[in-house]
Amino acid sequence: MAEQAGTARRTPLSRERILRTAIALADAAGIGSLSMRNLAQELGVVPMALYKHVANKDELLDAMIDMVVGEIDTPMPDTEWKQAIRGRILSARSALQRHPWAALAIESRNMATPAILGYLDSVVATLRSGGLSADLAHHVMHAMGSRVLGFSQELFDTTRDAGRSGPSTAPQPAAMPPEVAARFPHLAEIATAASHDDASVVGSGCDDQFEFEFALDLLLDGIERLQQQGWTSAHR
Secondary structure, three states, rough: OOHHHHHHHHHHOOOHHHHHHHHHHHHHOOOOOHHHHHHHHOOOOHHHOOOOOOOOOOHHHHHHHHHHHHOOEEEEEOOOHHHHHHHHHHHHHHHHHHHHHHHHHHHHHHOOOOHHHHHHHHHHHHHHHOOOOOOHHHHHHHHHHHHOOOOOOOOOOOHHHHHHHOOOOOOOEEEHHHHHHOOOOHHHHHHHHHOOOOOOOOOOOOOOHHHHHHHHHHHHHHHHHHHHOOHHHHHH
């Protein structure tokens, strides 16, 4: 046993090992719980040992983000542009669902990381190779916003809460009191329409994945029509 412990202590500390351990910690407990101290403890080293591989927590987070971005699939050659963009964005969403802290980390950065810049550049390249002008591609990236990275700030979406403090069971939404429903009848109407199991429970029937794909397809269909019409911003 002592020999095994000695071998574990002699396992070389690498940047990749640090990053994979940090990602596992954030996946399990949320980005808020990650610190250089508890990361070092998880690795069985003193905190100073980490700084030989990452300069500080900001560099650690950037590298973690880039590792997650590296999980996004690349489209097969000769894939039609709309299908290629849709596939990449849904692959990005899957990556962020595996690592729900990543969207929060991306939003917190002052500058895009190299991997994010490379990913965005490749998305624009796909749009351009599909026949979209640079002008239209520019506006498409604005319209897509964070959705191109696999997440969006939806009005009724709480799925990213797990990224703050780790996986948890989402609380059941409370029933809309009759007086509130009477005051805001249109909200009450769509809440009831979205509720498949219990019409009195606000949002109980919402499917976050469906809503994401629904909005994505609306955007892509509209973009395709503009491209076919030869749209330019001069038409505004």
